[in-house]
Amino acid sequence: MSDFIDLLGYPFMQRAIIAAVFTGLAAPAIGTYLVQRRQALMGDGIGHVAVTGVALGLLTHASPTWTAVVVAVLGAVLIEVIRERGHTNGDVALALLFYGGLAGGVLLTGLAGQSANRLNEFLFGAITTTSRTDVIVVMVLAAVIVLVCVGLAPQLFAVAQDQEFARVAGLNIRFYNVLVAVLAAVTVTVAMRTVGLLLVSALMVVPVATSQQVTRSFRSTLGAAMVLGTVASTGGLLLSAYTSNYARVAPGPTIVLVALAGFVIAWPVGVFLRSRRRLRQPFPVVEVAAHEVIDEHPHDHGRDCGHVAVEHGDHVDYVHGGHRHAVHGQHYDEH
Amino acid sequence: MTEPVIDLQNGAVAIAGRPILRGIDLTVGSGDFVALMGANGSGKSTLVRALTGLLPLATGELRLFGTPFGAFHDWRRIGFVPQRGGAGSGVPASVWEIVASGRLTHRRLLRPLGRRDRAAIAEALEVVGLSHRAQEGVTTLSGGQQQRVLIARALAGEPDLFFLDEPTAGVDLPNQQVLADTLETLSQRGSTIVLVAHELGPMAPLIDRAVVMRDGRIAYDGPPLASAEVATAHLDGHHHHHDVPVRHDHAPHVSSLLDGAP
Numbered sequence: 001m002s003d004f005i006d007l008l009g010y011p012f013m014q015r016a017i018i019a020a021v022f023t024g025l026a027a028p029a030i031g032t033y034l035v036q037r038r039q040a041l042m043g044d045g046i047g048h049v050a051v052t053g054v055a056l057g058l059l060t061h062a063s064p065t066w067t068a069v070v071v072a073v074l075g076a077v078l079i080e081v082i083r084e085r086g087h088t089n090g091d092v093a094l095a096l097l098f099y100g101g102l103a104g105g106v107l108l109t110g111l112a113g114q115s116a117n118r119l120n121e122f123l124f125g126a127i128t129t130t131s132r133t134d135v136i137v138v139m140v141l142a143a144v145i146v147l148v149c150v151g152l153a154p155q156l157f158a159v160a161q162d163q164e165f166a167r168v169a170g171l172n173i174r175f176y177n178v179l180v181a182v183l184a185a186v187t188v189t190v191a192m193r194t195v196g197l198l199l200v201s202a203l204m205v206v207p208v209a210t211s212q213q214v215t216r217s218f219r220s221t222l223g224a225a226m227v228l229g230t231v232a233s234t235g236g237l238l239l240s241a242y243t244s245n246y247a248r249v250a251p252g253p254t255i256v257l258v259a260l261a262g263f264v265i266a267w268p269v270g271v272f273l274r275s276r277r278r279l280r281q282p283f284p285v286v287e288v289a290a291h292e293v294i295d296e297h298p299h300d301h302g303r304d305c306g307h308v309a310v311e312h313g314d315h316v317d318y319v320h321g322g323h324r325h326a327v328h329g330q331h332y333d334e335h
Numbered sequence: 336m337t338e339p340v341i342d343l344q345n346g347a348v349a350i351a352g353r354p355i356l357r358g359i360d361l362t363v364g365s366g367d368f369v370a371l372m373g374a375n376g377s378g379k380s381t382l383v384r385a386l387t388g389l390l391p392l393a394t395g396e397l398r399l400f401g402t403p404f405g406a407f408h409d410w411r412r413i414g415f416v417p418q419r420g421g422a423g424s425g426v427p428a429s430v431w432e433i434v435a436s437g438r439l440t441h442r443r444l445l446r447p448l449g450r451r452d453r454a455a456i457a458e459a460l461e462v463v464g465l466s467h468r469a470q471e472g473v474t475t476l477s478g479g480q481q482q483r484v485l486i487a488r489a490l491a492g493e494p495d496l497f498f499l500d501e502p503t504a505g506v507d508l509p510n511q512q513v514l515a516d517t518l519e520t521l522s523q524r525g526s527t528i529v530l531v532a533h534e535l536g537p538m539a540p541l542i543d544r545a546v547v548m549r550d551g552r553i554a555y556d557g558p559p560l561a562s563a564e565v566a567t568a569h570l571d572g573h574h575h576h577h578d579v580p581v582r583h584d585h586a587p588h589v590s591s592l593l594d595g596a597p
Contacts, residue, residue: 036426151445158436161424164417165488168387168498169439170410208426216472217429277475 004242015135016127016237016251022142023194023203024233028211028225029149030183031204036160036218037180042079043201046188048098049075050197051105053189054122059112064122065137065189072185075101080181084174125196125252127237134193141190145183149222156180157218194233195252203229206259213263213270232259282311283324283335292334294325301325301332338401340365340496340527341386346395348378348385355381356551359395363529365495368522368541370559371531373548379531380418382548383498386529387415399496411440414489416499419482423474430476430484431469434459437491459490463517479510486517496527503536512537535559 007013034042053071057064075097082093109119121129130138149156158166159176167173184204191200211224236255243249301307301318308319317324317335324335339362346359356378363369371379384390386397388404397404400412414437437459438452448456460466463483468476473484482502489497499518503511515537522528522541535542539559547555 032426036424038425040425154436154439154442155444157428157432158439161428161433161436162417164389165415165436165485166439167389168410168413168415169437169492170408171439212427216427216470218426218432221426281475 003245007241007244012128012130013241015130015132017234019127019130019135019138019194020233020237020251020255021230022139023191024230025226026142026145026149027187027191027200027203027233028207028229029146029222030180030187031208031229032218032222032225033149033156033160033180034184035205035208035212036157039083040205041201042076042181042184043188043204045079045094045098046072046076046185047192047197047200049101050185050188050192051119051123052101052108053105054119054192054197055105055108055112058114058118059108065134065192068122068189068192069186071101072188073182076181076185077178080177084177121196122192123196123198124250125192125194125199125255127194127251130193138190138193141186145187145190146226148179148183152176152179153219153222195255199252199256202256202259203233206256206263207232210259210263210266213266214273228259228262232256232262279308279319280310283313283317285313293328294332294334297325297332301327337365339363339398340367340400341529342398342401343386344396346382346385346397347393348381348390349393350381350390354393354551356385358552359385361386361546361553361556363527365527366522366525368518368528368543369530370535370538370542370545371529371548372533372535372545372560373554375533377548378551379548380500381551383500383529383531387413387498411492412495414492414494414497416482416485416489416497416502418500419478419485419502419504423481427472427474429470430460430465430473431456433473433484434469434487434491437488440492440494455493456491459487462490462520463487464513477507477510479506479513482506483510483513483517486514490517490521494526496529497521498529498531500531501533502530503532503534503538508536514538515541 008017031040031043034040050068050072053068054064056062056071057067060067079094079097082097106119109116120126155166155171155176156179158169159171159173160180163173166176187204188197188200191203195203207225207228208221210228212221215221215224233255236258237251239258240249240251240254299305299320301309301320303309305318307325309316310319310324312324312326312335315326317326325332326335327333341361341363343359343361346356346361347354348356359382361382371382373379381390385392386399388407392404399407400409402409434456435448435452438448438455441452441455442448457466460469463486465476465480465483465487468480473481476484486499486502489499502514506514518528518530518538519541530538530542532538542559545555545557545559546553547560
């Protein structure tokens with residue numbers, strides 16, 4: 001344990017924690033909009049394209065972070081253009097882009113004379129080797145992403161919810177669509193150091209999937225996803241640091257698995273909440289000609305009687321053995 | 336003489352090079368309640384999409400509230416209720432949140448909702464009778480209730496002109512009645528309403544004027560028709576005609592309205 005506390009004192013570990021917190025906040029923020037647009041795999045696609053960007057940086061001895069930002073943004077805008085054109089085989093075009101990005105990146109890395117290990121840092125993250133400038137870049141970019149995602153939430157929400165309505169409300173649809181694509185690309189490069197390009201989409205999507213198991217509104221989904229993302233990224237990092245004495249545990253995959261564990265816990269809760277909500281949906285009020293009276297009822301229904309109470313117009317029906325019992329004077333009616 | 340709310344002269348719309356709408360002349364005055372009718376594929380939804388700017392005009396000139404469309408930016412005067420299919424999305428959204436997005440035409444960037452915005456949202460929910468479900472997820476509502484949410488969203492922007500694209504398609508009769516009551520309230524407040532409908536149902540008594548589309552052209556423009564007449568409206572002649580026989584033995588609710596009409 002004291003080893004672990006010592007570990008937290010090292011500057012490289014403190015930088016890693018800062019990077020994890022900022023990434024954990026930013027990735028689910030933009031991820032919520034991607035999930036809302038049913039583009040959950042967009043982050044994955046951009047991640048593949050960004051591999052070429054990293055390789056270009058290695059080849060030209062420029063900063064891989066910045067070449068990755070440029071290539072990812074270009075790729076994201078291209079994906080958005082393909083999507084907007086609404087080609088029937090748009091997803092095939094996207095697939096071509098993804099595989100081209102990944103293959104190009106691996107090829108260029110080889111040409112640059114770099115080892116596969118160097119590329120692995122970007123593919124699966126290398127949060128503990130984050131330099132001081134890396135951390136500052138991550139902080140600034142993540143802050144921009146969070147500010148835009150929260151500040152422009154009404155506009156981004158409306159555009160993702162119903163494009164046509166948003167356009168007739170005078171919003172510049174194309175601007176907001178490209179903005180989401182660019183933010184997603186920047187997020188990918190921010191999270192590149194933390195979880196790596198191949199796992200970045202998980203940090204964008206899994207916390208959203210987890211939070212929407214229990215939420216009913218967009219704002220609470222967004223907020224809860226950001227909290228869960230931060231918990232998963234810092235928790236995963238600390239967990240991998242804690243276990244590093246016993247085994248080689250990579251932080252990137254640990255973060256993703258912690259996020260997934262959260263989903264596995266939340267999912268049954270979501271199933272339970274949804275089925276309970278369905279059971280308690282009010283029964284429709286329909287005029288009925290006659291109603292049956294139950295002669296002998298061995299049981300008094302009431303609060304906490306164990307039977308599901310469902311609103312039915314101005315009274316309550318108790319669901320009892322497949323029947324609907326409603327109080328009527330001294331007896332129960334069959335509704 | 337006040338300016339017409341909608342004024343489209345010689346409008347035509349082409350989609351991917353194919354002419355869809357041709358020779359559309361349509362003028363809608365302030366406070367009118369117009370039903371755009373016609374068979375599937377007749378171009379009634381396309382016309383609404385052209386009038387809201389969702390589809391560009393190939394030829395012709397569109398003026399909204401007297402302003403040429405290119406220079407029109409007063410979006411808060413327009414309320415649009417698109418064809419359903421879009422109340423839900425990949426992430427849960429509450430009824431209140433959907434209706435609140437109707438206030439976007441009044442909000443400046445990066446400003447929180449003000450008291451007036453909240454009042455307008457509450458009132459819109461009240462009009463469609465969904466105040467008690469404001470905090471619920473929109474996907475837990477029935478199809479007819481979701482349609483009412485979309486109308487409340489348009490209402491929240493307090494527009495003068497409403498476009499509704501098939502609001503009653505696939506909606507059960509009690510919900511259609513609520514929609515009709517809502518539209519009656521709006522109409523009485525002086526709103527201009529352009530409604531695309533296949534079947535008018537409980538909205539029939541509210542209509543001032545019917546425009547029947549057929550094959551991308553206006554086949555009839557005049558007093559409301561019984562639904563059986565919509566299919567044959569084009570057979571009476573090539574021109575718009577305003578004097579139709581007022582005999583509707585098979586649909587007494589429509590004939591009684593027309594008897595009382597000037």
